[in-house]
Amino acid sequence: MNAFRSNTPDRTFEKLNTNGNFTRLAVSPGIINKHYTPAQFQKIAEVVGDSGAIKYSASYSILLSVPTINVNEIINELQEAGLYIAKQGPIVAIKACDFCDGDKMEAAEITEHLYEALHEETVPSRLRLNINGCASACYNAVYDDIGLVYQKDSFDVYLGAVPMGANAKAGTLFAKRVSVQKIESFLQQIIRHYQKHARPNEPFHKFYRRTNSAEFWQALKPSLISAFGVVSF
Structure with missing residues (x-):
């Protein structure tokens, strides 16, 4: 009970x-x-104390409510314990699977590179980029704004998922087999379109649904075939 x-x-x-x-x-x-240590859980309990709160999140994280007056000190303590604190607001927020608990790490290096290149870039509304390290995609990459599914030194790229609500649906396969060497430039072009053409505060899935037949998307596809070696769309 x-x-x-x-x-x-x-x-x-x-x-x-x-x-x-x-x-x-x-x-x-x-x-x-995705594995916490006992010491990290102890630190979380310590900084939250009796005054705050702890909540489980569906976004691969734990949400802590802490006194604002102590927030900078608390952030330093959590980081010293080896914990990562996600930035909030209208930025590119990168998520990833656990790469089969480290057994399939082929895409780990490019994931770190994409994080360093794209994470926290300002966009009209928070954009979730989800990277999964094999075709199983068990961390549901296809249900985020931009989903990358790794396959043999390349990524299949899905765009425009509706993550929740009565009309929830997976993203559309936009590009297949974009090489690891070209994926950063490919994503940057998609993000630039979003930054340039979206309405204020427009979520990515609404932007993509509204514009997916626009000339800038059509112009992007031929350039991807020559510049990125994309097999199909």
Whole structure:
């Protein structure tokens, strides 16, 4: 019965801010690593204390509600414990699978490179780029704004998923077998189109659905065939 003992939380982020000033932090062991250590959990409990709150998230992270007055000190403590804190706001946010707990690491190096090149770039609305390290795509890359599925030194690229709601659906296969050497430039062009042509605060899936027949997408495809070695669309 513990699964249904308390269905209404009494320490939500909104409730805490009714009588205080709290900041929410999205914490994880890293982009690929999904395993916390006992010491990291102890540090999380310590910094949250009795005044804050801890919430499980569906985005591969744990959400911490901590007093805003201490947030910089808390961030430093969490980072010293080896934890990664995701930035918030309208940026390119990169997620990845666990690469079969490290057994299939072929795409790990390019994932790190893409993170360094693209993460936190400002866009009209938060854009989720999800990288999965094999064709199983068990971390649901095809259900994020841009999904990359690694296959033999290349990526299949999916665009425009609707991640939730009554009309939820997977993204569309936009490009197949984009080489590892060309994937960064390929993604940068997609992001530039979004930055240039999207409406203010327009989510990527709405932007892509509205513009997928626009000339700039059509002009991108032929250039990809010659410049990126794309097999098909």
